[in-house]
Amino acid sequence: MPSVTATTRTRLTPAERREQLLGLGVRLLADRSLDELSIDLLAEEAGISRGLLYHYFGNKTAFHEAVVRHAADDLIAQTAPPAGGEPLDRLLVSVAAYVDYVTANFEGYVSLVRGAAGGNETLRGIYEEVREVLSERIFLEDAQGELVHDTPRNRLVVRGWAAMCEELVIAWRTDPGEVSRDELLGIITGALPALVDAVAPRR
Amino acid sequence: MPSVTATTRTRLTPAERREQLLGLGVRLLADRSLDELSIDLLAEEAGISRGLLYHYFGNKTAFHEAVVRHAADDLIAQTAPPAGGEPLDRLLVSVAAYVDYVTANFEGYVSLVRGAAGGNETLRGIYEEVREVLSERIFLEDAQGELVHDTPRNRLVVRGWAAMCEELVIAWRTDPGEVSRDELLGIITGALPALVDAVAPRR
DNA sequence: CATCTTATTGACACTTGTTCAATATCGCCA
DNA sequence: TGGCGATATTGAACAAGTGTCAATAAGATG
Known part of the structure; x- marks a missing residue:
């Protein structure tokens, strides 16, 4: 020795x-x-x-930057929508995968998000890119616009929804209270169409 | 000289x-x-x-920490709901004041938020505290629960809504697109009841 | 105007990021 | 199998910024 x-x-x-x-x-x-x-x-x-x-x-x-990029790629890969199935189901699975990813890698995920969001231009760029990819899936998978039509206004809404999801998942994982994983998923997925409807420009 | x-x-x-x-x-x-x-x-x-x-x-x-606390107190003071008027109107005025504050002090505000959210325990504590105060007003002003009943579940929703607002205002101020200030206010204030309704546990 | 409190300074020690010439490891080939 | 060469790796020296403290001087007070 x-x-x-x-x-x-x-x-x-x-x-x-x-x-x-x-x-x-x-x-x-x-x-x-x-x-x-x-x-x-x-x-x-x-x-x-x-x-x-x-x-x-x-x-x-x-x-x-390299570390954050590494982790970001990992997150994106692990939450990729499945190949087959109904478009909306694929989205559900993807959202669930996101929640589970955060749950499983909580400390690292929080550290990453905080570091990236509060970091320099490049770091924030990677952070934005992840959100962009995750949001983009909404419009990509839901091509017919069953859920959300692809309009500039709705892009803003989805962006806000994504921020809300991040906050909700972190808050929930920190203290689940009486809310189960499935209830959380229900809240998240229910919130999107509700927001889209509420925000739709009245004719 | x-x-x-x-x-x-x-x-x-x-x-x-x-x-x-x-x-x-x-x-x-x-x-x-x-x-x-x-x-x-x-x-x-x-x-x-x-x-x-x-x-x-x-x-x-x-x-x-002292700098962030200083700025946080400033924000809280400048967005305080007015003394008189209908409860819901007071909330509207307060939200409008928030949007205007961010618009006027944009660079500083963003820097603050990013620094605090990505900083140490104490820094994040101050950040959380600000959100807490702003959210608390919802339940404080709306004591009758016309808008949101004070339940644990709705606390979570309001928390998510607050995160969404922050993101929306920053995104909007960065690139207003075709959305006017009043439309943004409409989106923000319309989103809250929509979320609350969507998330309400079905009977 | 002298004196005393204390706001303010400047030099020093230490931590942490960054550079680069020197070193040693391992695959390759005789 | 044993030496050779490409290059992965090191360690010492430097730069920049943080934190410490005894010494200094501004301004109030009598």
Whole structure:
């Protein structure tokens, strides 16, 4: 058993190392905020020198951006609507997948969202992009407009609805109270058509 | 005209200096994010030494918290419902005041919200507190429950509605499109009863 | 006008981000 | 199998910003 520092540097392929560091970055976010994720901490946790992180990511913010992008891609992939079935059912499944994803990865998800929403231009861009993708599915899956016609006004409404969903899921997961998962899903999915109707320009 | 440094230190009362620094802090937030607001920058801008800031606020995060609290109190005061009139009218006026406040102080408001929502425990606490106060008014002013009965479920709904409002106002102010201020107000105020109805547990 | 309180300063120690020449690991080929 | 070369990796040095504190001077008070 070596004393304190067993300095046998291990050499990975760039792809492997990148993957390791990004994965570790995402994992560490469960316990810390994005800007508490210092280069020092990550280097120590990964068992590498600080310099190596700069070799791979250039600087701290670029690393943060890479981590957020990594997690964002993961979220988007995990909540993709299923291939078959009725359009509206596919949406339901996708929304449910979103709720379950947040439930399962709560700390990391919250940390990510807060870090990205409060971060620099690029970070917010990624955050916006995720919302955009999730919202876009509404119009993409519901091509006939059974639920929501694709109008500029309704785009705004869906945007607001998405913000509401994020808040609701986080609030619910923090304290479910007496509301079950299915009831939450009911609230979320019921809210969209209600909003669309309420906001429809009167003729 | 003194050369570069006219070092005549001016001595203010603690209250004056505190006020000056907080006001300057809030003002500087219009052009920078919260964590780009370094002690260095603020000291230079205020024409004082860094040490003085530490004398008044202890450390950087404490200063941030004080700035955010200052701005939050301002927002709450400026959107207070009027004294007289119908309960529902008072709410309308208050919501309108909120929209106008955000419109007038846009850069600073966005910077504040992002900084606070993405910040530490205390910062988020202040952010939550503001939302809490704004939401609380709904139930306070509408004591008879004409609009929303005070139930746990509706508290959740109002919370989601508040998040939606924030998003809508920011999105609208960023790009109003063809939506007028009054239409936006219509959307916001129309959304609340619609949500409440949609979410009501069926009997 | 002298004195005393205390608002204010400036220099110093320390943490954290960033750079880069030097080092050592591992695949490859003789 | 053993040396060689490409390059993944390191560590020391530097920059910038945070936090500390004994020393200083502005302005009120008598």
